[in-house]
Amino acid sequence: MNQDPEDPLLLDHEADGIRELDNNLPRWWVWLFVLCTVFAVGYLVHYHVLKAGPLQAAEYQAEAARGDALKSAALARFESDLSSLKPLTEPGVLQQGRQAFVNLCAPCHREDGGGLVGPNLCDEVWIHGSNYVDTVKVILNGVTEKGMLSWRGVLKPAEIQAVASHIHTLRGSNPPDPKPPEDPSRPAVPMDFE
Numbered sequence: 001m002n003q004d005p006e007d008p009l010l011l012d013h014e015a016d017g018i019r020e021l022d023n024n025l026p027r028w029w030v031w032l033f034v035l036c037t038v039f040a041v042g043y044l045v046h047y048h049v050l051k052a053g054p055l056q057a058a059e060y061q062a063e064a065a066r067g068d069a070l071k072s073a074a075l076a077r078f079e080s081d082l083s084s085l086k087p088l089t090e091p092g093v094l095q096q097g098r099q100a101f102v103n104l105c106a107p108c109h110r111e112d113g114g115g116l117v118g119p120n121l122c123d124e125v126w127i128h129g130s131n132y133v134d135t136v137k138v139i140l141n142g143v144t145e146k147g148m149l150s151w152r153g154v155l156k157p158a159e160i161q162a163v164a165s166h167i168h169t170l171r172g173s174n175p176p177d178p179k180p181p182e183d184p185s186r187p188a189v190p191m192d193f194e
């Protein structure tokens with residue numbers, strides 16, 4: 001009820017000195033409200049009553065499954081081409097490989113590759129073979145029973161190639177105070193510089 005002749009929109013109730021203006025809601029606001037309500041009813045019926053569409057969690061799972069399939073297809077392609085791989089030489093790739101090595105591998109192999117828990121990667125003694133493809137295979141599959149992790153699914157194929165190419169550049173680099181070969185009686189495998 002309006003009791004104020006000065007302002008016909010002012011209503012008569014009051015709380016702590018605050019009074020209400022009986023403004024009309026703007027048209028656009030009312031329409032937006034109506035549309036949202038109609039949409040909400042449609043949404044509720046479609047997703048929760050008829051269950052005709054996937055909810056967010058199901059959509060996420062479907063997308064994650066698609067991603068996993070892509071990832072395993074890429075890995076399978078990588079593994080089928082393994083034997084023809086050659087070390088990469090582009091400076092950008094080697095830099096990326098060095099960075100990955102410093103971040104992920106240095107705790108066990110030392111930043112310069114001289115070896116800590118893991119073996120020296122700069123000398124002529126290789127446990128799992130000296131050529132580039134052997135290195136890629138060890139990184140991919142790991143030697144988990146000996147403490148070398150498998151990087152399959154952790155690093156992308158291109159990242160594995162980058163880090164393996166970086167290791168390839170460490171050959172013969174003679175870092176100071178290297179870790180001695182695990183088995184000194186093991187004959188040195190000639191280095192493969194292909």
Ligand code: HEC
Pocket residue numbers: 100101104105106107108109117118119121125126127128129135138139143146147148149151163164167
């Ligand atoms: C938790 C410690 C650890 C980490 C981290 C680690 N390694 Fe290893 N790595 C080892 C051990 C231990 C071995 C020796 C395995 C054996 O005796 O068969 C090894 C062996 C290797 C070999 C084979 C050496 C040879 O003589 O044949 C390569 C190559 C290698 N690691 C590369 C990597 C790369 C690249 C990374 C990082 C992406 C990495 N490692 C991270 C512990 C580790």
